[in-house]
Amino acid sequence: MGCNCCNQNTESTCSKSKTDSYKIYLPALVSFTMIIVGMFLKHAGLFENNALALAWYIIAYLPVGLPVLKEAFEGLKQKEFFNEFTLMCIATIGAFCIGEYPEGVAVMLFYTIGELFQDRAVGKAQRNIKALLDIRPESSTVIRNGHPVDVIPSTVGIGEVIEVKAGERVSLDGQMLNEYASFNTAALTGESRPRTIRQGDEVLAGMIATEQTVRIRVNKRYDESALSRILKMVQEASERKAPTELFIRRFARVYTPAVTLLAALVVLLPYIYSVVQPLLLPTAVPFQYDFSDWLYRGLVFLVISCPCALVVSIPLGYFGGIGAASRAGILFKGGNYLDGITKVNTVVFDKTGTLTKGVFEVQQLASAATGKEKELLSYMASAEQKSTHPIARAILQYARQQGVDLLAVEHSEEVSGHGLRSQISGHQVLIGNLRLLDANGIAYPASLSAVVDTIAVCAIDQTYAGYILLADSPKDDARTAITSLQGLNINNIQMLSGDKQAIVSKLAEHLGISKAYGDLMPEDKVEKMEALRKNPTNYIAFVGDGINDAPVLALSNIGIAMGGLGSDAAIETADVVIQTDQPSKIATAIRIGRQTRNIVWQNIVMALGIKLLVLTLGVFGVATLWEAVFADVGVALLAILNAIRIKAPDVE
Template sequence: MGHHSCTCCCAHDNAQPKNTPGNTGFLKEYRRILLSALLLFGGIAMKAMNISFFSDDTVVLVWYLLAYLPVGLPVLKEAWESILRKDVFSEFTLMSIATLGAFYIKEYPEGVAVMLFYSLGELFQDKAVSRAKRNISALLDVRPEKATVIRDNEAVTESPRNVQVGDIIEVKPGERVPLDGTMLGESAAFNTSALTGESVPRTIRKGEEVLAGMIATDKVIRVEVTKPFEKSALSRILELVQNASERKAPAELFIRKFARIYTPIVTGLAVLIVLLPFLYSLANMQFIFTFDDWLYRALVFLVISCPCALVVSIPLGYFGGIGATSRLGVLFKGGNYLDAITKVNTVVFDKTGTLTKGTFEVQSCRTQHGVSEEKLIQIIASAERNSTHPIAKAITGYTEQRRISFVPTAEVTEIAGHGLETKIDGQRILVGNARLLSKYNVEYPQELSKIADTVVVCAIDSAYAGYLLLSDTLKEDARKAIEDLKALNINNIQILSGDKQAIVTNFAEKLGVTQAYGDLLPDGKVEHIEELRQNDGNRIAFVGDGINDAPVLAFSHVGIAMGGLGSDAAIETADVVIQTDQPSKVATAIRAGKQTRRIVWQNISLAFGVKLLVLILGAGGLATLWEAVFADVGVALIAIVNAIRIQKLIK
């Protein structure tokens, strides 16, 4: 919210962050307002009591000028600066014309009151905006100030900013992990609520990732640092939320464009309020034109026309929505996405890691051509060893459990959507799905295609050697996710997966989803979304794990990533990141968007409705400057309170 026309309450945003508790600028603002208020109400009291000292016109003018300057000068200065920037019809110009006009017609108390209440309203608005920003930051900025680094077997306390990648840090029970790293001990439990909003402890084992912001709960742990302080998952999430304000929602952009047209129009109407009765008096001698009376009406009209409530309450509404959802573990990258999600009528889910846990377990092993079970597991695990895919991790974990050693591999090539090709002891090894064997013309038993669970097949030198059978399980809230979406009248729910159609259909039936598509390569998912987008009526949200689904996330109207405690690709590509990895949060995100939008439009309707009413009364001479200023500041404050209410509504 920088300098632009009609940003009454946002004028200071580009300056140093003043108006924050403990800040000298904040105290200075209060001092100016208190001084002005004392002089204004003192003057009104002396006038009411007919004090002789206050009967002299010069004394009265000087008194009210002293009351006006503390609150009026900053606005006059802003008006002059905006005129120099060719922004003639700014909020500050409106206020300056209205108050100088009031002094011209000797309505001094009212001229001072306009500036006083305007400044007070602006102070409250600044405070509310900075509070909303602080709340958002405070939700996530739980990074520790100190890190215990182990150097030469001694514990040294350092600032996390000075800790290098590769250093070993120690975290005691109850302490927060200061940096991202790899677990060195066998296993430990962590509270991940700062990252996910979930208080259920999570067990992390040796070699797995530990993220900044987690709290060690049961033992002293050691972690090898893998990322510098500013690149930790928590730092990136914090930066993402703080930058969310830069992406404006259509309602915000509309108000800005509207303000640029609206302000010159109301200024022109204010001139006409004086000019038309004057022209009428020339044509009709019986009509007596009193310049000061009509000027007063024009000034009332100008004050009421300030779009203060709109300019501040709308961004504040979106700030509130972003803050409230981030507390629930749903991160919106901007107000525009909070707005876009309200229009979603089609939700497409990736299956693995989104609706299912993505934690596969090896169920059984089948071999052929005299290959032993141990040998088959060894070959498949060695080929998959460096892959980050959930299936590969399950196989390598299972191999370690059975204490089967790995063998060196050479020339590992990944074939997207099929599997891997590698060499072990000079033999060409194929590890992947049945499609991979078909691609290389390797014959395999046809019953493989009928197995509903996941199979990882293996061929040694073009001869089929056997397979491992794995199965995945639905997430606890997967069914609830679908039910909640249906409750929001979203009935076009689809599942896309690279898994076999039989597996995908099986999961879809359990969830009550009728449209489920399997055997899709990453390109196939993009083509499917393209087809859906050809119907202009479809507003599509794609929900994926953000790693292999990056193209589809980017291509849908709203890309929602299962952040998995903040995976890089998820945070980079998606418009919305669900940190808790719970698919049911998709419905929470849509509900939050709708509630935010409802409150924003309540504020727009309230501001327009009240202003229109008082504008008509002002033009007709039925409203005074006092009513005008109370209408403007009052509406702004009601709108602010309504915007802050979002924090309580979104649960």
Template sequence: MSCQCCSHNHVHTACYRQKGFIEVYGRMMLSGLLLIGGIILQATEVTMFQQKGISLVWYLAAYLPVALPVLKEAWEGLARGEYFNEFTLMFIATIGAFAIGEYPEGVAVMLFYSLGEHFQDKAVNKARRDIRALLDIRPEKAVVIRNGQAIEVSPQEVQIGEVIEVKAGGRVPLDGTLCNENANFNTAALTGESLPRDIKREEEVLAGMISTERTVQIHVTRPFADSALSRILRMVQDASERKAPAELFIRKFARVYTPVVTALAVLIVLIPWLWSLCGDTFDYVFSDWLYRALVFLVVSCPCALVVSIPLSYFGGIGAASRQGILFKGGNYLDAISRINTVVFDKTGTLTRGEFDVQTCVPQPGISGERLIQLAASAEQDSTHPLAAGLIRYAQTHRISLLSISNVEEMAGCGIQATLDNQTVLVGNIHLLERESIAYPSALHEVKGTIVACAVNGQYIGYLTLTDTLKADARQAINELKELNIKKIQILSGDKQSIVTTFAQQLSIEQAYGDLLPEAKVKHIENLKQDNTCRIAFVGDGINDAPALALSHVGIAMGEWGSDAAIETADVVIQTDQPSRIATAIRTGRQTRRIVWQNILLALGVKIAVLVLGAAGMATLWEAVFADVGVALLAVLNAMRIQKLIK
């Protein structure tokens, strides 16, 4: 179903929101007071109220305030060709109750249905609050410095290379690098972290961050449409379009289920009548069987399933977003709940990815300063963590960088560039082998990450750099093991000896080094040959994108990860903390558990009351509980996900 006035899937609740909660409460209070008053007058046998016309008018006055919005939606649904929805069922059931003189029950059905819808709407709003807050953080204006003047413009109008100004307490509208010496920024909107981050000159500042202490100036590096904030907002907005299998099933189920039970309700009235025509042994009373059919119709309303299942997934996505975890859809929330194998990239995923130069070993005739100058110059435009370490080291030792041209990045190997009319290669041993460049065999024995350098096909030396584990890397592995995920692996392009060392520190038994991107893909393909193996691959670099796409669930480190990895992944960890992977899996499992609890609760109670109603052993009051009561219980159960994920 869909509402013409809004995009919310549940029509009645959306229209309630437009009319305002005060009006809704007023309608329900008036209806409730008249219903209670009528029951009291009827129970005390007030003479005037015993007249059928008086009691009918009284209960109609109680019925119409809550019935009119439902009847309006039923009429609009019929106009759109939606003959079988909850509004039509409520209309038929309550009008039928009035037709056989069960006025209080007719009013009660509509009143409790409306009350249940109202509380469901409040629950949906609560589940949507985190994501709505995220969608509301997009700055509408940017202050750009042009010709020495601060001008307020739309962020879309700011060009790459311009400088924008953000006042203390203001939100950064575009990605860029800091022009000030340093500044503190609140990153909660992007990462979920409450502690401010200290950012230094020329370090990256992302759209959505808030300057907490001072006015800052930022050199814009990306257009508004490509900013980190815009990318997150697109992912969040797209998430609602990707439905989990349970959601898709319930929608299809409801479309078949509703007309089937409507037909069964008709048969409940028709079959006994036909049976009574066959002999004198059966006393058929039309009003009794119509009442049973009405009970059947009220119970059959699929609200508990249609509302609570999507709400469970939406609540899970919202709860995860508070932890800095972005699911790109309910289908991925469902998929991650089945994960039993987690494969990690190493650099930037389990390790900090901030490399420091440890040794510099040039060939005879080449100075250490020249080797560093050539390597850092060739890597100066690269975003790879090794390149950042080389450049940082060169800047610290005041080694000037040379201009380069014809730069070619070779995924998983390194970089080729032209420098002073010479072809410079900077990368790992794979690059030297790929280009058939001779190098000392002793390089294979060197411990640490090697960056080798060659000029015009001649090897001229190497540098070693070291990385360190992230603060929560051990916690991440321990929490995954507690979730009974026993198969944990590391895949890396780094040397096997280095990968093995890190794996031992983390108590990971399976670790594979010296892998190019295609080798990582081959490894994932081999794992997938086991149909019981449900794989999550975790990475952050452009070379991880193929493995992220191939795995059952791709998880990207989003804070400093490459655009290719973030776009390809199904789940994005905004905080870059590997321990959040266990949180994501717990969120998926809790959500799936709650979804199935709601399905079993709703179907179990409904089937029981449907059978009792058809047998004449349940009244409309029980039917109201089986519909509205169970729907509310299912919604409250769905909302537990907000409390469970911390």
């Protein structure tokens, strides 16, 4: 039967995929069929000749046994004497030596089936994580010489203009040229609600234009886009092992040779006892040593001892956790951070853009000289035109609305924690907070110090020129974020901000944060973080925008970047990135981390517990190779099924 594909190429691909899948399972199918047929032949009395039975089961063994024998041989060449391949080979060859042919084939068959399921589960987890982000379009429409041309996105240069039709996905990061447009950002943030982006704002690769054709001026190359970097980050996440993973791998390296030695002792010690018993206990009932019986018990011990369930299911648990978090719009840079976030008992927030929307609106423009408002706005907006700060964007947006022209900026520099110093049309322009004017010895009305809301003041040629009053508001889920963290027994919640103490205290009271510090310079935030770190019981998560807060993010145990998709610093510095810009996702991230940790330890306890039980039964001759197969392959499959049930919990 042909596959229901839409074209010949796709049909060929589907057929090839089905053929490859068939080839993978064919050896196991052949061996399984031959075991069943062999049992019927024995029941019919056709295997009275032992040589015929041996030949039949050797043929049945080869399809599933040869690949494992090859792996064991390769391991021996690399001086890896104790691994699951070596154990399986010893166990199955030993079974043949004592005449247990069907069981020898069955052990290798079910081991192979278990490995196939494990590979499939791990591969699916890896593909699911990659599919969450590998959504980059394969072509891009670029405007060249006034005409649209379809090209490969990697060939589009910075500064070129691309066109995205309604329903198409954006291929590269850039600045919006249309006045405004609506985009579906679900692929990046997990949020189904469309987002409106205005002229000059950032548009990211992976977004979908929903209502109209838009044009975007590219500002990053294809492999430098936020989406490309995040995809790389998620792919590399599996390489950053959690402490539990590292422990299990170290444990397996010691555990495997240890149980191999124990299996040998299971065979040898009874023989030694049978030799020395007449000398030590001459009156006791003689111990009858049966080599085949004790070799069988040793082989059972070997099969059970394989650490597959641990080595495979533990990393799969972390894959599941990273995947669940990604589906919720939370990116962990590795299993170690997924593990680390479960220890967090102190959360420190930045304010602007983290707990507040970071979208300022101009409330008032006041000039020191009557009738000079537009001139003042022109200087302030011109100075801010290169800045990405939310206040700068608000001032520029207001200037556009007022129809104010921008002036040429001859020179501009940032004064850390204060504002900007610029040279515009031959005039020195200072714009920032009141500390900037204080530092430059510029007098201003005392009443400005009493203003509670955010204020940006300006001085031209060392003379106070006026101010702009702006307002920001808390994010819709900011209050939920705090109560959710408190519900997780995280009660040490603090806020650090460079904004005025009055504004910070007002927001903290509204959200239920007990400790809030304002008027902080970047170095003051570092000082506060270092003070928290001095208490060894504090395991700190810092939540910021990943740009101005990079030093504090690096100092924290777990650095979390809010809405950092477009921020290089967020991608590089933070350990966790919240794509949805929702602070309530922090509690979700902690829940996913805790759920992952619980499942990982459930797998460890289950695997070791069942193995220990069947090992004991095997030594006393109660367990057979069939039980041994369950204790190895069956437990591995149960652990995998347990691991893949990790899902993102809803925010309470």
